[in-house]
Amino acid sequence: MTAKPLLSVERLSVDFKLKSGLFRTRTLSAVRDVSFDIERGKTFGLVGESGSGKSTIGRAVLRLVQASAGRIEFDGQDVTAFGRATPLAFRRDVQVVFQDPMSSLNPRQTVGTTLGQAIDRHRPMTAQQREKEIAKLVDSVGLAAYQAQRHPHELSGGQRQRVAIARALAVQPRLIVCDEPVSALDVSTQAQVINLLVDLQREFGLSYLFIAHNLDVVRHVSHRIGVLYLGRLVEVGPAAQVHEAPRHPYTRMLMASTLVADPRVQALRTQERRLQIRAELPSPLSPPPGCAFNTRCAWADARCRGEMPQLAAAGGGVEAACLRLPAVAATPQGQLPARVDPGVRQIEEATT
Known part of the structure; x- marks a missing residue:
C-alpha cells in the first residue's frame, strides 16, 4: 500500500x-x-x-x-x-x-x-x-x-x-x-x-x-x-524529463528564455527563441478560445483554436495538455515545424 x-x-x-x-x-x-x-x-x-x-x-x-x-x-x-x-x-x-x-x-x-x-x-x-x-x-x-x-x-x-x-x-x-x-x-x-x-x-x-x-x-x-x-497546468512530470525533453511548446519557450553557461546549449536556445511566435501574453480576463497558448504557438492549427486540450500521457511519466504532441516531439530544438498553420504565419508577420 x-x-x-x-x-x-x-x-x-x-x-x-x-x-x-x-x-x-x-x-x-x-x-x-x-x-x-x-x-x-x-x-x-x-x-x-x-x-x-x-x-x-x-x-x-x-x-x-x-x-x-x-x-x-x-x-x-x-x-x-x-x-x-x-x-x-x-x-x-x-x-x-x-x-x-x-x-x-x-x-x-x-x-x-x-x-x-x-x-x-x-x-x-x-x-x-x-x-x-x-x-x-x-x-x-x-x-x-x-x-x-x-x-x-x-x-x-x-x-x-x-x-x-x-x-x-x-x-x-x-x-x-x-x-x-x-x-x-x-x-x-x-x-x-x-x-x-x-x-x-x-x-x-x-x-x-x-x-x-x-x-x-x-x-x-x-x-x-x-x-x-x-x-x-500544461505539463507535469519528473523534473529531469520535463527539463531535458519538454513536451509542451510553452515549456520549450520557457527553456529558450533562460541563459546557460554551456555555449552549445545556449546556441540552441537562442535559435529556438528567434523562431518563436512573438505574440503578447493574452489577458487572463479574456483568454483565447481553445488552447490558451494557441496565439503564441508555432504548432497551433484550427483545432487548437477551438478545442481545450487536457493533460494526457506524453511518455516518460510526463503529462502534457497539447493537441499537437506528436508534431512537437518530432521537431528538434531550434527548429520550427515543417508546416506552420497560415493563421500562425499571420500572427508572426504582424508581430515582427
Whole structure:
C-alpha cells in the first residue's frame, strides 16, 4: 500500500471579483482546475511566467486566499473545510519563504528576536533553551553567531533570505512554500540558497512547494515539476524529463528564455527563441478560445483554436495538455515545424 502524499491539490480553482465600472464586476480566473501532489520529503516545482497563477496557488495552500472550487488536503485534513479560523497546528506545519525578505522581516527587530518570537508562539520553552535554539537555527542556515544581534538592514540580500528560512524552520514545519525565494538574488547567491534548501530537506525531511519562473532553477531543487500557463497546468512530470525533453511548446519557450553557461546549449536556445511566435501574453480576463497558448504557438492549427486540450500521457511519466504532441516531439530544438498553420504565419508577420 502506497503512502498518501503530504499535500494533495485536487482540481483547484481560484477566482477574483474585479470592479468594472460603478455597478459591474468581472471575474478573473487566476487558477483553473489544477491538481498535483507533494510527497513527504519531496519537492514539487511550479514554473511559469508572471501572471500564470503560481503564487496564487501557494497562497491558496497557505489559506491566504480562498479557493473558489476544488480541494486542498494536507496530511489527510481538508484545508478548504477549516472555515474562517485556521488551526494553529496547520500554521506550524506549513510555513512560507517569500521573495523579498525585507518586506516580511520586522526592520526594528534583531534576527534573534524574530526567531525567538516564532519559537515562543509555537514551541514555548525557557529563555535559556530559546537562546540555544536560536543559536542552532542561525548555524543551520550558514550564518555566524554574531549575526543574531543584527537588524535586517545590516545584512546582505542572501543573508536576509537565510534569516527568512531560519524563521520558517523555527517552528519545525513539515511543508514550506518557497515563493520565488531566489529570484531577487545574484546567480552565485542563488546557488548557495538552493543548496541550503536541499541540505535542509535531507536533514529535516522537509517537503517544498517551490515556485519560480526559471525552469533551470526549479530543476535543481525539484523532484517533480508542473508548468503553468494562464492558470492551467500544461505539463507535469519528473523534473529531469520535463527539463531535458519538454513536451509542451510553452515549456520549450520557457527553456529558450533562460541563459546557460554551456555555449552549445545556449546556441540552441537562442535559435529556438528567434523562431518563436512573438505574440503578447493574452489577458487572463479574456483568454483565447481553445488552447490558451494557441496565439503564441508555432504548432497551433484550427483545432487548437477551438478545442481545450487536457493533460494526457506524453511518455516518460510526463503529462502534457497539447493537441499537437506528436508534431512537437518530432521537431528538434531550434527548429520550427515543417508546416506552420497560415493563421500562425499571420500572427508572426504582424508581430515582427
